[in-house]
Amino acid sequence: MEGNIFEKILGHDSLFVDRRAFDHAFEPSTLPHRDHEVEALVRNLVDALNGHIPSNMLLYGVPGSGKTVVTRFVLGQLLDKGEEMGQRVETYEINCRVVDTKYRVFQTIATQLARRGDTPIPFTGWPTDRVLDALIERMDGAGGVHIIVLDEIDNLVARAGDGLLYNLTSLNTSLRNSRCCIIGISNDLHFTQQLDPRVSSRLSQEDIVFHPYGAPEISDILLERVSTGLREDVLGPGVLELCSALAAQEHGDARRALDLLRISVQKAEQRSQKSVDPRHVRMAQSQLEYDQVTPVLKTLPLHQKLLLFSIRLNEENGLRNISTGETYRTYSEACMKIRVEPLTPRRISSLLNELDTLGLIMARNVSKGRGGRSKQVNSAIPKAVDAITTMSESEPLIAEAALGRYNLQGLL
Ligand SMILES: Nc1ncnc2c1ncn2[C@@H]1O[C@H](COP(=O)(O)OP(=O)(O)OP(=O)(O)O)[C@@H](O)[C@H]1O
Ligand SMILES: [Mg+2]
Structure with a gap:
């Protein structure tokens, strides 16, 4: 190879x-469509500059609706203004996916406030009350x-309960x-239902809902980055x-x-093309879908994989909208091939609901006359993904189940 x-x-x-x-x-220095x-x-947090206590707040909105970026932007400006005015303001951003226990939250904030000569608070080991006292x-x-x-x-409440929020509020x-104010951010609109009513009323003194962006709004956001x-x-x-x-x-x-835009540009670059066209966007979309769904497929438990395998196998043979009974028949056949005891139809019905929740299948109820109802299922896996091969790679039993013939309804 030269050079x-x-x-x-x-x-x-x-x-x-x-x-x-x-x-x-x-x-970004500007945040289109998030003025409100x-x-x-700002209207709430300005109290921090006036020496009052801002209300606690809860910010809601679907993923990617700008909650984190808006909060960072506002807090950054608040810190600047506080410094200019000689008002002490401290801000702490805790990602509760990473810092997910009461102890760690107290410890993280207290550590940010440590001054020379303070005893370092270890990551674990102290009684939680002692960490709270040090924080205060x-x-x-x-x-x-x-x-x-x-x-x-x-995430934090799901893992560690609402005791921490009780303490903080x-x-x-x-x-x-000193004074303190809590801002909670969540993409689960029903989040407060998990909380003790006393905690939720203290925490959500003021709520802001971030609505999903529409296509024209997203265009404006992209335009800023493009420039x-x-x-x-x-x-x-x-x-x-x-x-x-x-x-x-x-959403x-x-x-x-x-x-999408970044990957589209990369796709054009990789092909040594001077400009990006909609084909690159389609490629980028396939790649994103692939990257999203493959890890989920790989980590499914065996019976979920077998079930999804059964649905995909029927579809590959031209059968769509198959009934749960039909799915169960193929699934049992697959279990027999690999000498695994099939689960009961009742369990399978609940596993189908789980696959539906994961977005891997779409199940819908259809009426069958005389008040009878049955469920039809279809896979919801993007075209770019070969589900059976992907599952086989992480589970040899699926590869084994995929061998040989099946008695599929439409092929009898
Ligand atoms: N109005 C906006 N202007 C410019 N960039 C934006 C805007 N809204 C969102 N973004 C950008 O979109 C991405 C997602 O935004 P952000 O991380 O704030 O979403 P989020 O609501 O916190 O999502 P999640 O619930 O998944 O945490 C970020 O890269 C952010 O910079
Ligand atoms: Mg966020």
């Missing part, structure tokens, strides 16, 4: 000017207003020289519109739109 192997790619004219504009962590949400946060002491030592953001808060009764991230005239006709439309279908997810 250095990186040379060819390095010398390549990239279609990107700044790829970071498409990173998930990128912090920004304003609602440090908050009072710092003074001012402390704003604690609990992002993806539903009562902090103001223990603090003498900083891409070379001029890289996008062919219809590309932006297609990315926006596909992401709008996907109005701006993250999805940014990913």
